[in-house]
Amino acid sequence: MSIEKMRRTYTLSGLDKKDVDPDPMVQFDVWFKQANESPLPEWFEVNAMTLSTADPQGAVTSRVVLLKQVKEGEFYFFTNYDSIKGKQLAANPQAALCFFWPHLERQIRIEGSVRKASRADAVAYFQSRPRESQLGALVSRQSSEVSSREDLETRMQELIAEHEGSEVPCPENWGGYALKPTWIEFWQGRPSRLHDRIAYKQHDGGWKQVRLSP
């Protein structure tokens, strides 16, 4: 296998300013639905996105999280507030999201500021999760070091017993973040690396569309 020889030619479609909605949130919705409607392998998670955060010194970290809601112009994900992302967002509430939908040869990049979602949002979403995920959230002190896999499993068994027959409470350090975009870019792969990129930046309380060089 030669990594440097790996490449694909993107031919599925093009993207022009006239093809996109003037509101990038509407355009996101259109592309998200198309991504999700395509015949998809069962393992593919359309709502998986790379989230990048940075500490105040500029050290950046990226990881995948799941988009769980889009409402009133904000993108929501849920996590542990004591994780690396949580600590970085507390100190520097700027973040970037990136979706890659290879089956459509599309990428969406989103940048903006992040706020903690309300406790009511956290509890409502937590209660909608499968019970094992709820208990898993209770077990996990996300991104802290653990001595062994067995420790996690023992803690899980203890919590299963502790909460048997009762609702699993949403941990205080667990909840959502809402990212309000100031920049959204829609990327469509094209042949010869002349990809189409239509971006929206905030301008006078509205959105200004621009075409970017590939």
Ligand SMILES: Cc1cc2nc3c(=O)[nH]c(=O)nc-3n(C[C@H](O)[C@H](O)[C@H](O)COP(=O)(O)O)c2cc1C
């Ligand atoms: C497909 C996928 C989905 C994930 N979804 C989430 C998520 O929604 N929330 C979350 O906290 N971590 C999620 N993770 C785990 C994160 O990538 C990461 O390991 C964890 O949040 C700790 O990151 P941090 O301490 O850098 O913030 C997901 C990982 C993968 C691969």
